[in-house]
Amino acid sequence: MTREEQIGNLVLNENAYFYNKIKAGFLPETLIKTTFREASYEKMGRYLLKVVKNKHRLANKDIEYSICVFKYRKKPTFINEEIQEWEEIKLAYIVIVDFDEYVAISKRNISGTKELDKRILSIDYKTISSLFIDDTTTFEKFSMNNMNISDNAIRQKSMEAIDLKENVSTLGLHSYILSNVRLNNDGGKVSLSLNSSRINKFGKKNNLDFFISWADVIVDKIENINDTENFLSSFATPLDFDSERQSLKPIAILLILTKLNADYEANRIESTTLVFNEYKRDIDLLSILDSFSRLIEIREFVSAHGNSYFKVNTKIVNDLSISINSKSITLRSQKLKNLIIKFSDETKISIIDYFNKYNSFIINFDRVELVYSHRKLFRDNKLLGNIDAFLSVFRPFKELKEVSSEKGMVEAESTYFSRESIFGFVEDNFLEESRFFLCDDLGKEWADHIGLYEDSISFFHSKYKDSKFSASDFQDIVGQAQKNLGNLSPSEYQWQMKVNFWNNYYVLDHVSTQINRVRKGESAEAAMEYFKQLQSFPNLKKKVYLVINFISKADLADRLELLKEGKTFKERNEVIQILWFISSLVLSCNEVNAETYIICKP
Incomplete structure (x- = not known):
């Protein structure tokens, strides 16, 4: 088979990575050859096909394309050391279509192209996300990454529907970065990888000429893009670095x-x-x-x-x-x-x-x-515009000025937590109206306290610190709350372990006390049954409380106002991080339909 016949025998999807060139002009021959060498450093024998800078005429422009196809050996993943004849033979290819100012690349089983990467840039995030969107576009699938700095935030999330625009709330989307989108325009499906500027149009494979013509259409779209707002504008906004x-x-x-x-x-x-x-x-x-x-x-x-x-x-x-x-x-x-x-x-x-x-x-x-x-x-x-909303989750209690520890001093004969402790404060202020109140601290805890009320389940996470505006202390308690959100709706297998735990007395630092873990209610078994009953309520309210002594609402409001005004102050970096943690917690709670409250000093 001649080289021209081999080229004509290629079948490619409408699937490629698109890039801007840092400097306009066709890629030099030396760079193409270097790229092929980098891509094929493990090849077996000669190239199966090697085409460097073939000229190709489109209707209104000249372009160049280059192709490299080769064979390589690979050790199977299911063996430790190489064994003669135990090897996989694979084929790899890279097709580079050069549009003077842009490059389209189709590749398979290719890793290193370091020198070429120095000359090109991924298409701008906002540009590629807008290429195929009009008033009739439906959004079938989103894959997104959380840009929040809380270590216990959900890092990645995917969602899929006939049209996500119709059934996804934009609330909270501003803290997510889109990584992949699948769109549908009158039956024509397109998948976009926004971080790598890869475009994949669903359809059958075709020959190289068709692939080049399709790539040219995409380049024209990129050059003539109109920067307009659309549904994807609800996500985090990319900036020019x-x-x-x-x-x-x-x-x-x-x-x-x-x-x-x-x-x-x-x-x-x-x-x-x-x-x-x-x-x-x-x-x-x-x-x-x-x-x-x-x-x-x-x-x-x-x-x-x-x-x-x-x-x-x-x-x-x-x-x-x-x-x-x-x-x-x-x-x-x-x-x-x-x-x-x-x-x-x-x-x-x-x-x-x-x-x-x-x-x-x-x-x-x-x-x-x-x-x-x-x-x-x-x-x-x-984020800055939501400061008033974030402050609304803070509930000041003057009694927190008097607390001196998290759990207080407990002794063998203790039957309650002292009022000078945060645990004592929680029970003094939130136990009375509950149907059941449980101390779940230590072990595989869901919360420090769990309150079961007439129509709600509340998790209380408590933390005492001598610090002021400590981002790391706030990160600890936010992380504790976030990792336990799923336990607001526990699975059946978890119950027996919890009942056994709640039937014990509270033990702290090897001191066995007389503090019942069932702080209010008949028994652990009755608490479990009531918890299960609440879960079946269609209008059940779920609430998450952080109870802390190291933040004052008034002081935080003052610092956040200074942030909005762009002013410098001592705790600026810590307050910035605290604001991000608040945002993360509120959004995490919203995703499980839970209300958020932060109990703090006035």
């Missing part, structure tokens, strides 16, 4: 372990090794990264030359820093550069390069409404 970067001052980072955990679950990760000169040692990577699963402070330093640089404040890795580049933000650490992940396909990458490659982190800034995630800078348009 280059125009904002000079004003960016990062204050905190949350490492996202979702992709890493998924790679472990799929058995894609074979080993992790610490490599330093001649020294090598296998490492339990997940146990190390567990220390990074919380929001971590970023501190600004000034070099001897007067330049600012930003270090992540963690003792685990003392050289982890943030680099604000011209187009993106990356992490740097020589120590993490020495921690090497080996995958089942034999590829290797350092953990710091892994985080940068998949952009597995979220950063927030001293400009409260900004967040960096998925290689984009986003603005939550409603």
Whole structure:
């Protein structure tokens, strides 16, 4: 078969990655050849097909295309060491269609194209999300990522319907970043990957000429896009990074372990090794990264030359820093550069390069409404505007000025929690009107206290601290509340364990007290039956209370007003993070139809 016949034999989906060129003009031959070498470094023998810069005439323009097809060996994932003849033979290809200012790439089983990546940029998030939308468009599927910095927030979420525009509330969407969308325009379905600017039109495969013509249509759409508001505008708003970067001052980072955990679950990760000169040692990577699963402070330093640089404040890795580049933000650490992940396909990458490659982190800034995630800078348009609404969840109690501990001093003969404790405060103020009131503290707790009322279930999470405006203390109790939201509607298998637990006396620091865990009500068994009965109520109210002594509503309102005015004050960074945590908690509670209350000092 001749080369022309091989080209004519190719069948491709209308599925490609689209990019802007950093500099206009057709890609040079040396770059194409370098890209092919990078993409095919594991190839067997010669290229099955190699076409470099073939010219192609469209109706109104000239373009160039290049093709590379090759064969490679791969060790199967179900064996540890290579065995002769136990190997998979696979084919890979990459097709590059060059439109002078734009590039369309179709590929399969291709990983590295490092040199080409330096010359191109993904199509703008807002542009690609608007390409196929008009008044008749239906939205069939959303995949989205939470840009909230709370470590216990739901990180990813997908939803699907005939038309999500008709049955999804826009409430809370402003804190989510769309990653994938499936649209339907009069039967023509299109899937968009917004983070990688991949467009996939559903339909049958066709030949290369048809693929090039389709790519040309997409490029025309990109060049002539009208920036209009649509349903997708309800999500977080992407900003132009280059125009904002000079004003960016990062204050905190949350490492996202979702992709890493998924790679472990799929058995894609074979080993992790610490490599330093001649020294090598296998490492339990997940146990190390567990220390990074919380929001971590970023501190600004000034070099001897007067330049600012930003270090992540963690003792685990003392050289982890943030680099604000011209187009993106990356992490740097020589120590993490020495921690090497080996995958089942034999590829290797350092953990710091892994985080940068998949952009597995979220950063927030001293400009409260900004967040960096998925290689984009986003603005939550409603965060500052919702301050009055967020403050409405705070309920001041002057009695919290007098508390001096979380649980008080308990002794063997104790039958109640002292009034000077937050536990005592909760029981004094919320027990009387309940039908059942339970102390669920310690063990696999759902909450510190659970109140069962006439038409509602309430979870109370309590925390005492001597701090003031402590973001980390607030993060702890928000995380405790978020991870237990599912227990507002517990599963059947959980009940017997809970009944056994509630039938015991309260034990603290090895002191067995006379404090019944059933603080009000006949018995643990009766409480369980009433809990189940409440769950069946169609108009059941679910409520989540955080009870804290280290925040004053009046002081917080004052600081939030200073934030709105753009003023500088001592606790600015902590208040920014607290505001994000409040937003995260309220939205998490909304998603399970629960009301949110924060009981605090006046």
